[in-house]
Amino acid sequence: MWQVAERAGVSQATVSLVLNNVPGSRVADATRTRVLDAVRELGYRTNAFAKSLRSGESGMIGFISDEVASAPFAGDLLKGAQLLAWETGNVILSVDTFREPDLEAAAIDMMLSYRVRGVVYASMYHRMVEVPKGLAGIPTVVVNAQDRSGEVPSVFPDxxxxxxxxxxxxxxxxxxxxxxxxxxxxxxxxxxxxxxxxxxxxxxxxxxxxxxxxxxxxxxxxxxxxxxxxxxxxxxxxxxxxxxxxxxxxxxxxxxxxxxxxxxxxxxxxxxxxxxxxxxxxxxxxxxxxxxxPYERMARKAVELLLSNDLERPRKNPVECSLIHRGSVAKAKVPA
The missing domain is CATH 3.40.50.2300 (Response regulator)
Structure with a gap:
């Protein structure tokens, strides 16, 4: 960061303000451009681990599923979550547990150790699920399924x-x-x-x-x-x-x-x-x-709910399914 500051002709504090996009910071556009140019020229990368230690957040969103990542037709759930995470400056940490309780418990422990911002708890098909007790106290949204208790927000196809x-x-x-x-x-x-x-x-x-x-x-x-x-x-x-x-x-x-x-x-x-x-x-x-x-739209909605920090968010969030027209429907024949 000192090298970036030296090349851009600014202080290290200014570099920090630009890279962390601090709201309300009065950094001139020309100065911001010089800093970003120096970052590119030097190939600088922030230390995400150190940043997470300071902020208490890793910029990661957990994605725990039964077998979504390995199911070809449900993979758009993971895709939708990844795309919105990326757009909001986060990344997805994904684990398929194949409904193995020990693997699921280990996955939850790993998510907590990485200080994820929240967890998307996903199912390959629409069913009623019991949200693991290990997720209590961490923002969680169920997707392509419904929380049987009704306490955790759920996003599912209508x-x-x-x-x-x-x-x-x-x-x-x-x-x-x-x-x-x-x-x-x-x-x-x-x-x-x-x-x-x-x-x-x-x-x-x-x-x-x-x-x-x-x-x-x-x-x-x-x-x-x-x-x-x-x-x-x-x-x-x-x-x-x-x-x-x-x-x-x-x-x-x-x-x-x-x-x-x-x-x-x-x-x-x-x-x-x-x-x-x-x-x-x-x-x-x-x-x-x-x-x-609507796999991708459901996953995006789930991530939006996680990031909204809205404690009053709806518990049930049905998502409309679209009609795809092809050639298998014809007008009914009129009886002779």
Missing amino acids: EELGGYTATRHLIEAGHSRIAMINIQDATSDLPAGIGRLAGYRRALVEAGIAAPSELVRYGTGTVEDGLEITTDLLRGTEHPTAIFCGNDRTAWGAYRALEAAGLSVPDDCSIVGFDNHAMVAPYLDPGLTTIEL
């Missing part, structure tokens, strides 16, 4: 609005016999399937369309279930003209069932999925119209 949007899109295309294949059984407490089914039903009720029980089916979110359930839905004389699938893998199975029956998407049956899975939705033929999970 599943019901997503289900409503998907079904509404099919209704607006003229369909009235619309089936839904959910991704969990009727007794499951996972928010994803509960919300998507609620949105489907709300859209039908709002449009004055009956929802016969035989058009609502329950699977496990696999291609095989989509194939088997769609094959069953096609039996009989009045099969659905459209299917809302609870995820894109189920939709893939529905495509296969329709093809096996000599039918096509969307001419004989329109399909809408959920997730916008990057390895599935764009590559089906035709491309799958689907609801996109």
Whole structure:
């Protein structure tokens, strides 16, 4: 820092004011430019460790997840957190724990030892979680999940609005016999399937369309279930003209069932999925119209909440899911 000060022709205190961007400091623009030029010419870097000892903060944000960093379709959670952290002068310290309690406890200890500003506690899929007791006393936001106790702010996809949007899109295309294949059984407490089914039903009720029980089916979110359930839905004389699938893998199975029956998407049956899975939705033929999970926006929102220091921040923060238009929805055929 003395070398920077000497080259810029200023005091060491002035260099410190410029590098730390101290609010209210009256450093002239020309002086600031000379300091920054000297920093670049000398290749100077601040000592982050020493800075953290003085300030009590490391400029790091912890990101603890079950397996987000290693899951290709949920990786945008980490991306969103990293981008906003970088924009605000912070960095992300990330650990996947694979739901191993000992590894999670060790990760929390490490985060605390690094004096992180807060922790984003993330899940690969939307579920209810128990926030570890070790995070008590440190700013924490849950993302892509919900804190079961309701005490920790949670940012999660608006599943019901997503289900409503998907079904509404099919209704607006003229369909009235619309089936839904959910991704969990009727007794499951996972928010994803509960919300998507609620949105489907709300859209039908709002449009004055009956929802016969035989058009609502329950699977496990696999291609095989989509194939088997769609094959069953096609039996009989009045099969659905459209299917809302609870995820894109189920939709893939529905495509296969329709093809096996000599039918096509969307001419004989329109399909809408959920997730916008990057390895599935764009590559089906035709491309799958689907609801996109807002991974990056959720993570950015979580980091914003952490950095806001707002003790009254909302405990529940649903984020809207977007409809991605491709080629799997057509206007319903008018009966002859």
